[in-house]
Amino acid sequence: MNSRIIKLFGFVVVSFAVLIGFTSQWAVFGAADLRQEQANKRPLFQAQQIKRGRITAADGSLIAKSSGTGRGASRQFVREYPLGGLFAHPIGYSFAEQGNSEFEAFHNDELTGVNSEFTSIFDELRGREQTGNNVSTSLDPTAQQLAFDLLDGRPGAVVAIEPSTGRIRAMVSQPPYDPNLVPDELPELNQDPGSPLLNRTTQGQYPPGSTFKLVTAAAALDSGALGIDTLIDAPASLTIQGQELGNSGGSSFGEIDITTALTSSVNTFFAKLGRRVGEETLYEYMDRFGFNVRPDIDLPSDQLSVSGVFGPDGDLLRDGEGVDVARIAIGQERLLTTPLQMAEVAATIANGGDLMKPRIWDQVKDVDGRTVDSMEPSRQSEVMSEETAAQLTDAMKAVVNEGTGTAAALSGIDVAGKTGTAEVPGREACDGLPNQAWFVGFAPADDPEIAVAATVECTDGQGGTVAAPIAAGVMEILIGG
């Protein structure tokens, strides 16, 4: 019997080896696949167990915080946004099931504390759990609120940048949404015809209209294709590629210089100028301004849109790919830009021709208040010479003082700007209101503190009447603040 008992023990050994084999399959070899399973909510719950850091506005007011419930292994943290929709678009949301978006997604590592490796290992030894760092932003809550008030329910967007540093001071997209409702109402928000989840400042692609003439002018003056006093004949209309291109109101201007042409936003002047500059040079300057690639900002790249010329199939067109340079020069011809890109154009001119990388974050501090990291302003590109920038600034001052942008004037402060009105007939969501109204500019003109792009969708007004007052209000509140 003894040999059979030993064989039976052998059978038990083999059976138990099978158990260890299966355990290693689930715990080690197949673990990565199991963690990917849709039915597996453990990774989501684990993400909720980390206390994310706070996000604060420039004045210290709390934009996002995490509060915990439960204890032990079942403790969890839920994100709260005390200011509701005020910062919804730049900051986004962070919830276990819905994931992270916008700033919350881009700065996830800092907010969850995974970057502080040393601390992690140290805390692991002490049995302390991972805690996120706090991140402050340069966003200004009063400017955010004012932008919403001035948009007054109309769909649109406002971006305000500090030209010398690239700090984003305001980033507003209308309509807003309340990120606190995302866990319960995400499907409804996704299907809302007003697209409240869309961050129009970075993902809204709009025809820039005449505001793009700033890019054409910068290319012309800086490349030497045109002198500041050079005159070009600007008739009431031109025929370009078989289609008529005319001035607003049908006026003929005769021989004028670029300052006059910008002040009165003369289409025929800039169409001719575009041809004089040429596709290649215009594209070079567009590239320097940040067109044709995703903007370099601290937001996730899948939530950023490229500004540029798009073909009928939605593909980005380069120079030499059959684009109509005369129409691009005046902001038409399937040229689509984001409000952020146009704010960068204004900020570049305001900063003497240097484009600073736009940044929302300001500082990262650990839970004990020690500064872990600070935003160092850095230059993205040298777009144009200081002289060109100064010449453009003078022209833009004239736009506000005596041209199409008088509604952006502020008492006691010189404002430089450019209006734009793009007609987008047949846009379904607009209910027959055809215009996209724009104003881009900065102030004070001689020592710029703030550059702004404001745009309103679906209006029957002009950039100068609809968008300029919004930009003016936001600039005024941010100057000296």
Place this chain on the structure above:
Amino acid sequence: MGAGVSGLSARNRELLALIPVALLLTIGFAAVFAQNDSQLGNLSLSYGLYFLAICLATHIYIRIRLPNADPYLFPLMALLTAFGLVMLYRLDAELARELARDQANWFVLGLVLFALAIHFLRDYSVLERYRYTIALTGIALLLAPRLPLIGAQVNGAYLGVKIGPIGFQPAELAKICIVIFLASYLREHRELLVVGARRVLGVTLPPIKHLGPLLVVWGAAMFMLIFIRDLGSSLMFFAAFLALIYVATGRMSFVVIGMAMFMVGAWVIYSTVPHVTDRVDIWLDPYQDPGGAGYQVLQSMFAQADGGLFGEGFARSMVVIPGGTDPLLPAAQTDLIYTLIVSELGLFGGAAVICVYLLIAARGFKVALMANDGFSKLLATGLTAVFAFQAFVIIGGVTRVIPLTGVTLPLISYGGSSILANFILLALLLLISDRARRETRDGNSGPPTGVFT
């Protein structure tokens, strides 16, 4: 007199082996305290001391009554119990229950029964005389959950009885009764089964006359499947039965026939009893109903996936859905306790637990090898096999080797019946071991073992 462990007497080795057990309990309780942000007070230390005191008392009792018994079985079983207590203590906070306290009480009661069994069954061969009474008791225990008033249904299976506030899983005790009966019956009839066997169509069949009782056991296993719906217990019983048949007769063909019969029966029942159908279908494809029937086994796999090699850390695995009381690991204190171990202590923790079961099996079979008479050999083999198979059935269930069923992980899972039954099982193994070693030492071994092989 050499130094080292080999020079120690059996009882002194037992005493030494208990020290790491008490340490494990102390450190484990301390870890739970630390994890729960509580003060690391004297309490965890005193738990360790209490446990050590109880184990010492038991050790002294064994020293007096069974001085020759196997020295490792009790410490190994105490180790599993201590480990179970720590895991349950860790669950208390999350489940808002006092599982560890209950389990500790059962442990003490189990040791009392252990002492009583050793006291009254000093000559355990009396069990042979009452084998049919014991068999009937076992069957009655198995049927109890289907009786009106006291029967209780859990997850579609009839596993427990409830008399007033006291719940009981009779299958745990029934397994001992049935092993005693089988060991006794096979001791008497095994030669007849072998001698009377004839070959039919190239297969060796037992004689029809003696086949009856074997068919009864097969019928009982099928009966349990149908009426008790206890897939796990019936698998465990039948495997122990086949193991005993094999060891008693040496005829592999009996085992093959038995397995074939079980398969046929299981297939018929699978196709006709909805509860069994569900369990098997979910085993084959748990993703077909991830939020319902497949939830437990899927969550078991997911929790193990978090474990990796070394685990998430003690008391770090999620047992309930954060922010609520809904289970993320359903029945973590019973069915899925092995899952929890793998999740928190990793593959190494799980493998370590399996190795302890393997060591117990090794010591149990060693007792059987050393025993001098057929009944002792078969009884020790059967008790060890049923203990090992029970561990296999539940660990295999949570790792999807076989369908998940509701048997307990011996000595680790929460549950009084399991603890009590397993300490009675331990008492029987130690009784057999003490007699075998005493007889070997005294040189008056009974009939020579050669007769039995």
